Amino acid sequence: MAANALEVRSLTKVIGRKKIVDDVSFSVHKGEIFGLLGPNGAGKTTIIRMIVSLIKRTDGAVMVNGNNLDGQFKETMSEIGAIVENPEFYKYMSGYKNLKHYANMAIKDVSDERIKEVARLVKLEDAIHQKVKTYSLGMRQRLGVAQALLHNPSLLILDEPTNGLDPQGIREFRDYLHSLAREGISVLVSSHLLSEMQLMCDRFAIIEKGKLIHISSMNETMDEAEAAEVVFEVSNSKKAVELLKGQAAAANVKVITDDQFSVSVEKSAVSTINKLLIVNDIDVYGISRVTATLEDRFLEITNKEVKEA
Known part of the structure; x- marks a missing residue:
């Protein structure tokens, strides 16, 4: 068994003559929440898009549970659940029917019981048969996590997942991610909301102008303050x-x-x-x-x- 759920090695993205992401390497341990921090435009979303193959890498490798994404694409992608930017759903359909629709497209077989299980996990069991247009933003975010978890991935990747949530919604979302980590699911989350990431993450990396400039555990970083x-x-x-x-x-x-x-x-x-x-x-x-x-x-x-x- 691989020690890390995710390994990113020398990830690089060049567009024209500009390096958007410059030789970034990090790993996400199993059962931890790992944060990508940085201002808007630092390259966080580009890194995530390369990890989940929404855009091509100029260089570098992505390993999930020890498997190389290039050599074992289907097997590796089946271990990843992701929300990149805001999750989109058919608003005229219920939450359940939306999840059923995504389940039909999944590589792995997803049973009706699994749909009910993830609805319970994200605390939407009482609203799962309501139309999505009646959902609050926080409920739609949780439905997005449910969709990402349908095929039982070992790695969850979330890009700015708390955007637009009110303080209560942010707290509920954070508590939910902690419960996932306790169950052994690894989480990679990007954000520019530093106060929230301090409460959410076990370890983190800072991305500045496409480069990784710092990586450590949250506790170590707080203890290392110069004065x-x-x-x-x-x-x-x-x-x-x-x-x-x-x-x-x-x-x-x-x-x-x-x-x-x-x-x-x-x-x-x-x-x-x-x-x-x-x-x-x-x-x-x-x-x-x-x-x-x-x-x-x-x-x-x-x-x-x-x-x-």
Whole structure:
């Protein structure tokens, strides 16, 4: 058995003289949610379109469960379920009839029981016989996932799946993807909504101008922040800020209130600042670290890439 559900090797797309995707490689482990992050136009959708063979690759290889897409096309594609952009359905037909229509086109046999099963999985069993034109956007997205799951794939690929969903719909969709991952289905999802991806993904890659510039687990990335904002609760915040302004280890020192100030420091410098405050007769009542967001890390990583370039 292959260790990875998906392996992308040196994926490249050239149109004219322009490289839209430039030598991108990554893997998706079995049972994990892997995110492709990047601004609009970074190349995320092009990567996904190449993976599912909607457009040709200029170079590179795609492996699904150890099988090469080029050498075993039908077998490999049968392991993939995908939604690229918005799912489209016949609105005058019911959700069930739409799924039945797609089931008739599937390579694998899809039973009526399987249609009912995926309807339950996406929590549409009570509305599956209603016409799609009566569905909310969130319900249509879930019907799209049901369609992608009909043939029981091991890999689900979703391109900007939360576009247009309200906060409740986004949360329900995220919880649903987590339940799929717990059942062993691997998920590749692309998005530019960083706050949502932080809650959704186990690992992620950042795509910038067609290149992969960072890849890691979500936990590792949050822990790798170069400097964290730390809030000190003290007896005299103005005196403390004046004292710290001359310290090389402390950056962006600012008064919040009369008894609170914040400073950007590495973890190892927190105790040094605490001792310095106490030695200078400033009482310290509390120290708290402001947790970095994925947006903070994304900007830190992409800005660093720009400077190095």
